[in-house]
Amino acid sequence: MDYKTVLTTCPYCGCGCNFYLEVLDGKILAPIPCKTSPTNEGKLCIKGWNAHEFIQSPNRLTGPLVRKNGELVAVSWDEALDYTVSRLKEIKDSHGGDSIAFFSSAKVTNEENYLLQKFARAGIGTNSVDHCARL
Amino acid sequence: MIKTVQERVKALLDSGEIAGFLGLKEAGGHIGPHLFTPEENGLDGLVLGDWKGPGDARYTLNKQLIHLARAYPDETFGVLVRGCDERGLKSLYVWNQLSPEKVVPVGIACPPELAKACECSKPYPDALVAGEKGEGCAQETLKQVEALGLADRFGYWQKEFDRCIKCYGCRDVCPMCFCKECSLEDPDLVNTGDVPPDNPTFHLTRAVHMAGRCIDCGLCNEVCPVGIPLRTLYKKVADIIDEEFGYRTGQAADEKSPLNILAGAS
Amino acid sequence: MTNSVSEIADADCILVIGSNTTSSHPLVAARVFVAKQKGAKLIVADPRRIPLASEADLYVRQNLGTDVALLNGIMNVIIENGWADDAFVSERTENFEAFKETVSQYPPEKASEITGVAAEDIIRIAEYYSKAEAATILYCMGITQHTTGVDNVKSLANLAMLTGQIGRPSTGVNPLRGQNNVQGACDMGALPNVYPGYQAVTMLDNQQKFESAWGARLSDQMGLTLPDMLSGLLDGSVRALYVMGENPVQSDPDTRHVQKALEAAELLVVQDIFLTPTAELAHVVLPGASYAEKDGTFTNTERRVLRVRKSIDPVGDSRPDWEIIQEISNRFGYAMSFDSPEAIMEEIRTVTPSYGGITYERLEGEGIQWPCPDVDHPGTPYLHKETFARGKGLFHAIEYQPPAEIVDEEFPFWLTTGRLYAHYHTATMTRNSPTLDTEVKEGFLEISPQDAEMLGVGPGEVVKVGSRRGEISAKTMVTDRVAKGLVFMPFHFLESNPNVLTNPAHDPIAKIPEFKVCAVKLEKAA
Ligand code: SF4
Ligand code: SF4
Ligand code: SF4
Numbered sequence: 013m014d015y016k017t018v019l020t021t022c023p024y025c026g027c028g029c030n031f032y033l034e035v036l037d038g039k040i041l042a043p044i045p046c047k048t049s050p051t052n053e054g055k056l057c058i059k060g061w062n063a064h065e066f067i068q069s070p071n072r073l074t075g076p077l078v079r080k081n082g083e084l085v086a087v088s089w090d091e092a093l094d095y096t097v098s099r100l101k102e103i104k105d106s107h108g109g110d111s112i113a114f115f116s117s118a119k120v121t122n123e124e125n126y127l128l129q130k131f132a133r134a135g136i137g138t139n140s141v142d143h144c145a146r147l
Numbered sequence: 148m149i150k151t152v153q154e155r156v157k158a159l160l161d162s163g164e165i166a167g168f169l170g171l172k173e174a175g176g177h178i179g180p181h182l183f184t185p186e187e188n189g190l191d192g193l194v195l196g197d198w199k200g201p202g203d204a205r206y207t208l209n210k211q212l213i214h215l216a217r218a219y220p221d222e223t224f225g226v227l228v229r230g231c232d233e234r235g236l237k238s239l240y241v242w243n244q245l246s247p248e249k250v251v252p253v254g255i256a257c258p259p260e261l262a263k264a265c266e267c268s269k270p271y272p273d274a275l276v277a278g279e280k281g282e283g284c285a286q287e288t289l290k291q292v293e294a295l296g297l298a299d300r301f302g303y304w305q306k307e308f309d310r311c312i313k314c315y316g317c318r319d320v321c322p323m324c325f326c327k328e329c330s331l332e333d334p335d336l337v338n339t340g341d342v343p344p345d346n347p348t349f350h351l352t353r354a355v356h357m358a359g360r361c362i363d364c365g366l367c368n369e370v371c372p373v374g375i376p377l378r379t380l381y382k383k384v385a386d387i388i389d390e391e392f393g394y395r396t397g398q399a400a401d402e403k404s405p406l407n408i409l410a411g412a413s
Numbered sequence: 414m415t416n417s418v419s420e421i422a423d424a425d426c427i428l429v430i431g432s433n434t435t436s437s438h439p440l441v442a443a444r445v446f447v448a449k450q451k452g453a454k455l456i457v458a459d460p461r462r463i464p465l466a467s468e469a470d471l472y473v474r475q476n477l478g479t480d481v482a483l484l485n486g487i488m489n490v491i492i493e494n495g496w497a498d499d500a501f502v503s504e505r506t507e508n509f510e511a512f513k514e515t516v517s518q519y520p521p522e523k524a525s526e527i528t529g530v531a532a533e534d535i536i537r538i539a540e541y542y543s544k545a546e547a548a549t550i551l552y553c554m555g556i557t558q559h560t561t562g563v564d565n566v567k568s569l570a571n572l573a574m575l576t577g578q579i580g581r582p583s584t585g586v587n588p589l590r591g592q593n594n595v596q597g598a599c600d601m602g603a604l605p606n607v608y609p610g611y612q613a614v615t616m617l618d619n620q621q622k623f624e625s626a627w628g629a630r631l632s633d634q635m636g637l638t639l640p641d642m643l644s645g646l647l648d649g650s651v652r653a654l655y656v657m658g659e660n661p662v663q664s665d666p667d668t669r670h671v672q673k674a675l676e677a678a679e680l681l682v683v684q685d686i687f688l689t690p691t692a693e694l695a696h697v698v699l700p701g702a703s704y705a706e707k708d709g710t711f712t713n714t715e716r717r718v719l720r721v722r723k724s725i726d727p728v729g730d731s732r733p734d735w736e737i738i739q740e741i742s743n744r745f746g747y748a749m750s751f752d753s754p755e756a757i758m759e760e761i762r763t764v765t766p767s768y769g770g771i772t773y774e775r776l777e778g779e780g781i782q783w784p785c786p787d788v789d790h791p792g793t794p795y796l797h798k799e800t801f802a803r804g805k806g807l808f809h810a811i812e813y814q815p816p817a818e819i820v821d822e823e824f825p826f827w828l829t830t831g832r833l834y835a836h837y838h839t840a841t842m843t844r845n846s847p848t849l850d851t852e853v854k855e856g857f858l859e860i861s862p863q864d865a866e867m868l869g870v871g872p873g874e875v876v877k878v879g880s881r882r883g884e885i886s887a888k889t890m891v892t893d894r895v896a897k898g899l900v901f902m903p904f905h906f907l908e909s910n911p912n913v914l915t916n917p918a919h920d921p922i923a924k925i926p927e928f929k930v931c932a933v934k935l936e937k938a939a
Contacts, residue, residue: 013166013219015182018724019175021711023704024837026590027418027440028713028780032179033705033724034211040705040724041214045316045370047204048177050419050779051713055372057439058314058835058849064705065846067728072686072845073700074729084698089730096697097744099680103653109632113642113651116603117658118592120701121709121721123757124734125594125601126609127749128657131738132636134629135747139614139636140651143603144592144659176778309467310446312435312834313852332851340853341890342435342464342834372443373435374450 014038019046023119024059027051033064040064100136109137116143148255151277152227153190155253159225160185165251168225169208169215171196178204180211195227201261202229207366209235209245209322216245225251231265231364233272234397235322238362244325256280265365266382268395289382304380308350310373311343317367317377318353323360330356350380357381359388362397415585416549416795417715417782422447424583426545428538430458430480430569431555431929435465436834438589438714441551454541458483458530459555460829461859461901462894471537474896475528477827478559478816478930483535484568485813486524488516488575490539497543498577505806506574512808519813527813543576547583554591554831558928560817562920567809574806580797590714592838597712600768600783601761605636610765626764629747638924639665640917643674653680657734658701662690663839663907666915666926667882684737687841690907700731707733709754710776712783716793718771719780816930817918820898824880824932826864827899830911840905856906858887860935864898865891868937875938878902880914880931886938900933 017032022043030049034041043063047054066072076092077084087095103111114132116125125143132141159165160183172181172192183190198204212226228236233252239245254271256278262270268283295303318324318331330336330352337349361381368378388394421427421444434442442465449455449468457469458480466472475483491497492513502509521532528535542548550573556565566588573579573586590596602609612619615635624631637645639661645651654675665671675681675694683695692698706727712718727733735757739749751757755773762768770785770792781792797806820827835852836843843849858876860868870876872891877884878900887902887909895901902911916931 013184013222015167015215016724017180018722019177019179019720020704020722020724021593021713021719023593023711023842025438026593026595026714027438028593028711028715028717028719029440030177030719034180034214035724036214036218038725042319044180044206044211045320046177046179047206047369048179048198051715051717051719052440055370055440055443056314056316057312057372058852059837059843061314061316061319062843062846062848065848066686066842067703067705067725069687069845071688072703072728072731073688073692073698074731075700076730077695077698079696084693084695089732092697092699093740093744096680096682096699097741099696100653100655100741100745103680107652110634110636111650111652113637113645113654115639115642115654115656115659115661116598118595118598119658120598120734121594121704121707121754122597122601122712122718122761123709123754124657124738125598125603126757126761127735127738127742127751128655129602129609130627131742131745131747131749132655133608133614133623133631134627135742135745137630137632139605139632139634140642141603141636142605142639142642143598144595144639144661144664312439312442312464314439339851340833340857372439373446374443 017044022060022063024063029056029060031056031060040067104136110140112136112138113140116141118144148277149195152195152253152255153193155276156183156190156193156225159251164223165225166222169212170227171204171206180206180208195255201258205366207320207322208232209239212250213244213325216249223249223251225253228252228254228272228274229257230267230269230271231362233274234362235364237397237399238323238360267363286382288379292379305346307375308346309343310375311349312373313342313344314372316370316372320366320370322364323362354380354384358384359394359396361385414587414715415579415797416583416587418444420583420795421445421549424448424453424547424549426454426541426548428456428542428548428550429465430550430552432551432553432589433463433831434551437553437591437832441589454545456538456541460899471534471541473530473534475530477829477899478561479528479813480556480565481561481568481811482519482524482527482813483530484572485516485519486521486535487539488572489519490521490536491543491575492516496539497575501577502575506808507805508808511810512571515810515812547581548576548578549584550586551589553589555929557925559930560918560920560927561814562925563922564811568811571808574808582795585795594711596714596716600712605638609761610767623764640919640924643671646674646677652678654678655682656691657684660689660691660839660841662694663910663912666912666917666928668910668913669883670917684734686731687845689841699737700729701734701737702727702731707754710758716782717780718776718783720776817927818916818930818932820932824934826933826935828911828914828931828933829899829901829929830904830915831901833903833905836903836905856887856903856909857890859890859892859895859901861893861895861897862891865889868935870937877936877938878914878933880933883913885909885911885913900935
């Protein structure tokens, strides 16, 4: 029996409500709004109350895909990463770093945003990194 | 008080009587539900749910208990209860959601100020382990609303319901809402796709469903993001059931709710 | 936000403009209700009669895209009646005279003519707001998603400075950030003009600082914004696009243009948790992990940095996004060796002054609101206490300009777009949540009873909606939430996606597209 409640932050709007995810044997059962959080004081909206459902959706992507003969087909991580990196290198070598651009995301963590812009700037050598702030 | 509770829980865990104790834990500056198990080292962080004031960090532990009991029907669990939680347990036994042989309640009494804020009829459980049994309190808020004339009263509730953002938090937090299909999501009864939901249909549908079920814990009131006084509404429903059928939810563990019998449900 | 969410509960006057707060920021709305219960005056200004309007002491329905005229009218009244905070204006601001000159051109009668809001109501807003002990402004995309978005925001800042309603608790000019980590993405430098902590890429000092921190040569050229990346793909100056967790095919204006641009890419990499319409166009799709499968932080709309904690292992063969980026970077030849998100945060705080004091250890408990320069700093609940970031607050003299596209004979209806309570953005996550999906299954078009009657359509009947850019169809919802001549659509639903119709014309500075206004024609579907 592996039962735990893990305190985390809602993935939807900018209110930043805190809830515990109730996890039993590796399956998430439900969010429990955190009473001691200054942002939501034990309350949530309908999105927060259901913030566990999409995680375990059967439609989740579970492995990398690469387009071959027009179709996206399942491949290994190694193949997907090597393909991506070799194409990025070719394009950078022939057209320069500014021919590569990055859409970062308001849905991933701070750490991930930091890393993507660092890779764009220090790795590729371009400042062309933006995200959906305006949408 | 906390020491007495700790000793009792430790004894239960050490003796192997329970597979785990569902209580509250303070960790990283927050209080939340936690399953204390024999494998864990001690009862570090065990608290009773008082944060800035008494009982302001209570959670629906019975709901989590149902999750555990469904997955591990042969195990026995301990659970922290106040008076209202125990009313909930008794009703959940009646509705066959939990079985009394598999639950060991560890009860605490609520202080008079909390009982007053809750206008609670019985602010302590029978399975009392720690705290002083206090007096039940009168239903002042309900009386105030009832003092309004019919038209004013209807206007009052309409105005309150108009703020509803349809979070379903009142239902999702409720230890007595365990139906697989919820009438609130039946498009023939309540409109979907818009807020506020049909006023007053959404709220009265839920109120009718709470008849004979609501154990007056007040957690729906606390969870409502827009401050609708749901507890007062359900207290009224409970009064009607009492007057009509002489039944109070959660007073006995073997008495079925009159509505349960009427509906022939299990 | 300049102030904290919890402070809203103690405001004496709340002006909500261009924010459907109960749907898009429910827990902010919760504080509005608390303030209201304590006696605060609530003013709601929105072209749509949003649910919050029924709680308001004063609701006004301005014509689409006329916010500058409305605000200038309000400020005109404040100055004329001597309701301005003269001490604040003289001590803490500059350029007042030029601003005053412009505003003097907007007496309430003229503002009323442009906005459609009664002159008496403009006067009442001015009075409620300026006379309140603490008045706060809450705004959202209804203010920013215009070709005059920056003007709108500056006008709100003018209003707050004019009345001294800023730099104290429960006051301020408070943008409600739409997506959970928009604030954080900006803070972390996911913007073409700034490094983390808003340090301009074009300043040599900053460039050198980051070159030594990251051990690499950096470009001194400003990067491209999203719309420029898309046009770059079409003209060949951009060849590869790496998309992490975004769905521009659905979220950006003029869908067909976006699709064409993405199809032109030599390499399109999409990292996401679902196969979105954008991912379907990709050459490579990399499965990321959801928020429940990794550690990290989000920064909410009040600048509060909050922990995200791992609950379960990544689903299937998916991986946390930070691991994927690090792996790509290493293979590319730029070495990264973080062993956890916490290690990344340790680096972030060395290069981002406002995050200097933010450590995972200190984030236990309530989280910390930046700026937080060092580990002894408690964080900052509200900004601009003694001075503004630039020293004195600058008044801007702003003239009203009509939206980029206005209705005409061929396209006689105004279309505006927005969000619904049960869905989020392009609904990739919410439509994969059975409960939320059931709540609202499909898109619709809100139309006034008068217009519905004129077109001969009833509730739930299908209409064709066309603009200069495309055509879609949608079922009607007949409601007086919208005025005659105005229609509204949510943008969550791909099958009836109003972004096929919306105008990519954008604000010249902020590059925000004018999602909130375009001209359409309507026709009953055969
Ligand atoms: S629960 Fe609702 S209000 Fe809270 S952060 Fe999530 S989406 Fe926003
Ligand atoms: S209703 Fe309130 S006072 Fe009564 S037992 Fe529950 S928490 Fe205690
Ligand atoms: S908790 Fe309040 S807002 Fe949410 S559904 Fe219930 S009554 Fe409505």
